[in-house]
Amino acid sequence: MSKKQKHATAYWKxxxxxxxxxxxxxxxxxxxxxxxLKDELNEIKVGGFKLGFWFAQQGSIYVFVILIFVYVRLMNKLDKKYGFNE
Structure with missing residues (x-):
């Protein structure tokens, strides 16, 4: 395996x-x-809604969007590390 292939394999891992x-x-x-954990979280209310219900309806979407931004930041660092940045 060439050095370039090892570099790309490490990047993808x-x-x-x-x-x-x-x-x-x-x-x-x-x-x-x-x-x-819905039942335990439903004992807590946020904005008039039970917290378990909120996580099921909105919270996981917010977490997903935040994770997208985290992924972009991690990939920018990874690209710089392996020299794939523009």
Whole structure:
């Protein structure tokens, strides 16, 4: 395997690692807070809505959007690290 291929393989391994971590966070928030911990979170009210309901309806979407920005930042750093930035 050439040096360029090893470089690209290392880049993609880090990229997949970041994706797995961020998607796990999103899954944990959407499934955990929206379904598994719904009853415990419903005891807390935010803006007149139960917190478990809010996470199921809105919270996981907000977390997903935040994770998109985190992913962009991580990928910009990764691109600079491996010399793929413009």
């Amino acid at each position: 880090e990229n997949i690692k970041y994706l797995a971590i961020l998607l796990s966070i999103w899954f944990g928030v959407s499934y955990g807070a929206g379904i598994l």
